[in-house]
Amino acid sequence: MEFITTNEALKAACDRLSGAGYVTVDTEFMRDSTFWPVLCLIQLAGPRPEDEIIIDPLAPDIDLAPFYELMRNRKVVKVFHAARQDIEIFFHQGNTIPDPLFDTQVAAMVCGFGDSIGYETLVRKLAGGSVDKSSRFTDWSRRALSEKQLQYAMADVTYLRTIYEVLAKRLTQTKRAHWVAEEMAVLQDPNTYAMRPENAWKRLKMRFRGQRGLAVLVEIAAWRERQAQERDIPRSRIMKDDALYEIATQIPKTIADLDALRAVPKGFSNSRLAPSLMEAIERGLAMKEEDIPVVEGPEPLPAGVGPLVELLKVLLKQKCEEHDVAQKLVANVSDLELIAAHAEADVPAMKGWRREIFGEDALRLKRGELAIGAKGKKIVLIDTKGR
Numbered sequence: 001m002e003f004i005t006t007n008e009a010l011k012a013a014c015d016r017l018s019g020a021g022y023v024t025v026d027t028e029f030m031r032d033s034t035f036w037p038v039l040c041l042i043q044l045a046g047p048r049p050e051d052e053i054i055i056d057p058l059a060p061d062i063d064l065a066p067f068y069e070l071m072r073n074r075k076v077v078k079v080f081h082a083a084r085q086d087i088e089i090f091f092h093q094g095n096t097i098p099d100p101l102f103d104t105q106v107a108a109m110v111c112g113f114g115d116s117i118g119y120e121t122l123v124r125k126l127a128g129g130s131v132d133k134s135s136r137f138t139d140w141s142r143r144a145l146s147e148k149q150l151q152y153a154m155a156d157v158t159y160l161r162t163i164y165e166v167l168a169k170r171l172t173q174t175k176r177a178h179w180v181a182e183e184m185a186v187l188q189d190p191n192t193y194a195m196r197p198e199n200a201w202k203r204l205k206m207r208f209r210g211q212r213g214l215a216v217l218v219e220i221a222a223w224r225e226r227q228a229q230e231r232d233i234p235r236s237r238i239m240k241d242d243a244l245y246e247i248a249t250q251i252p253k254t255i256a257d258l259d260a261l262r263a264v265p266k267g268f269s270n271s272r273l274a275p276s277l278m279e280a281i282e283r284g285l286a287m288k289e290e291d292i293p294v295v296e297g298p299e300p301l302p303a304g305v306g307p308l309v310e311l312l313k314v315l316l317k318q319k320c321e322e323h324d325v326a327q328k329l330v331a332n333v334s335d336l337e338l339i340a341a342h343a344e345a346d347v348p349a350m351k352g353w354r355r356e357i358f359g360e361d362a363l364r365l366k367r368g369e370l371a372i373g374a375k376g377k378k379i380v381l382i383d384t385k386g387r
Contacts, residue, residue, distance in 0.1 A: 001052045001154050005059035007066075013044075013053045014066035020046035022077035023070070024160035025098070027086045028140040028153055035228045035235070037089050040140035042067060045157040052158060054150060058141065068094040079164045081105050081119045081156075083187055091193040099188060104160065106183045107167040110176055112324030119156070127162040131155055179353045183329075200225035201293075206245050215292045216284030217248035223280035227273065238273070239264070251281065305340045308365075312336040314372055315365055318379045319358045330354050340366070 004010050017023050028041040042055040042064075057064060071078060071090060078098035080086055082105045090096045108117045113125070120131045135152035138145075171177040186192060201214075201221035221244055228235045243263035252258050255278055258269045268274060301309070313336060320327045331339075331349035338345035339362050350359040361381070364370040371382040 001054060001150065003054050003056065003150065005056045005062065007061070007063050010055060010062065010064070011066045013055075014070045017044060017046050017051060017053075018070055018073055018076060020048075020051065020076055022047065022079050022102070022164065023051075024079045024157040024164060025071075025086065026080065026153075026156040026160070027089060028138075029085075029089060030139065030141050031234075033233065035232050036092060037085075038141055039089055039093060041145075041153055043153050043157045045154075045161055047161060052154060054153060058143065064094060068096040071096050071098040074099060077102050079104065079160055081122070081160060081163070082116075084192070087187060088193045091190065092195075097188050097190065097193075101184045101188055102164060102168070102180065103184065103187060104163050104167055106329075107171060107180050108163075109326035109329045110179050110183075111167055111170050111174070112326070115326045115328035119160075122163045123159045126166045127159045129159050131159070176353075182352050195225070195229070197222040197225035197229070204241055204244070206241065207295075210249075211289070211292050212285065213248045213251065214295065215287040216251055216281055217244060218293060219280040219284035219287070220244050220247055220277065223277060227276075239268075239277075247277075247281065248284075251285070252278075254278075299338075299341070301337055302341055305337075308340040309333075309336050311365060311372060312340060312362055314379065315362060315381075316358060318372075318381065319361060323357050325357070330358050336362075339363075 002009070002013065004013060024043075024045045026043045027039060028043075029037040029039050031037040039057045042057060043053075044055070044067075045052045055064070055067060056062065068090065070076065071094075077100050079102045080098075081103065083098075083101065083103045087097055087101075090098065104122060105117060105119075108122055109115065113122070123129045123131055132152055132155065135149045138149050138152070140149075140153075168177075171180060198218070201218045204217070204221060224235055224238045224244065227238045231238075240263065243261070243265075246261050246263040247258075250257075250261060252261065255269045255274050258264050258274060258277075259266070313333075316327055316331055316336065320330055331347065331354070335345070335347040335349045338347050339349065339359075344350065348354055349362070361370055364385075365372070369383070369385040371384050373380050373382050
């Protein structure tokens with residue numbers, strides 16, 4: 001294992017890895033007290049045992065340009081497990097999304113290892129190893145790191161080599177590589193990682209009724225997002241979610257009115273943030289009706305469609321067991337409800353490989369061309385059209 005702290009060593013290592021067929025990648029980061037993740041370590045491993053490196057992004061004057069160039073090198077497959085958070089960091093810090101990309105968590109779901117399978121489980125099942133958990137809660141921003149901590153970090157990419165090779169072979173044998181490629185398109189879409197303040201309200205879990213209050217919520221959520229990004233501190237340090245909701249419900253007219261709200265921090269009206277918050281409230285009150293988002297609740301199911309949804313659940317389970325793929329990757333309950341209620345539902349289950357293994361049969365079930373029966377302890381599908 002090589003621990004890299006200089007630009008010369010980084011360039012040499014990345015040049016060497018640019019000739020590999022693939023590299024496994026992982027990161028260690030901290031974001032407890034910041035809005036943007038603090039990238040603390042980057043772990044890389046090529047197919048050969050000697051190609052194991054850890055990059056120190058916190059080293060003085062380090063320039064990660066060679067690393068990002070490697071991430072963009074289309075001759076080298078970049079292998080991650082549960083890649084989204086890592087890619088988010090690379091996108092925002094280096095304006096880079098790894099390409100080509102392979103996520104072993106997604107591939108494992110395609111290969112029948114269940115929903116959102118963890119790295120440790122794959123290490124045990126496919127690599128015959130185990131992960132030492134003792135350094136899991138390390139403060140990765142502290143220096144110097146011990147040899148034990150570095151070995152723990154390195155294990156996140158060394159076992160990943162075997163996992164990748166096993167899964168890639170299975171995907172080739174089952175002719176499902178294109179299934180994984182379809183899923184990688186979402187992970188490689190820049191919109192997946194965009195943190196636009198105007199969309200911040202969509203992340204709030206609370207439901208909100210009332211158009212004008214919703215307009216205020218949109219603006220104050222955007223206000224909080226901008227403040228958090230500019231100051232690089234967690235959103236909750238600016239204002240908690242329940243305070244945003246209370247403001248949007250009560251709609252204070254003056255700065256002094258903020259003091260009457262229970263969820264707003266005491267003394268906030270005297271802070272230098274209070275005037276800009278009131279300006280955001282005023283923008284919400286002035287928002288044109290046609291610009292206020294329309295938040296639609298769950299569409300009520302048509303009368304009598306409930307039993308069909310239950311049949312679709314059985315069909316989904318049967319088809320996923322038949323094809324040895326995780327149900328979560330194919331459809332969820334909301335998707336099944338939409339399929340039951342509409343002739344052509346706009347859901348992932350009705351597109352691409354999902355339609356091939358499930359969607360078409362779901363439509364046949366709806367049309368009465370397919371029946372579900374039992375034979376002994378097994379569920380069987382019966383073609384009624386040909387009978």
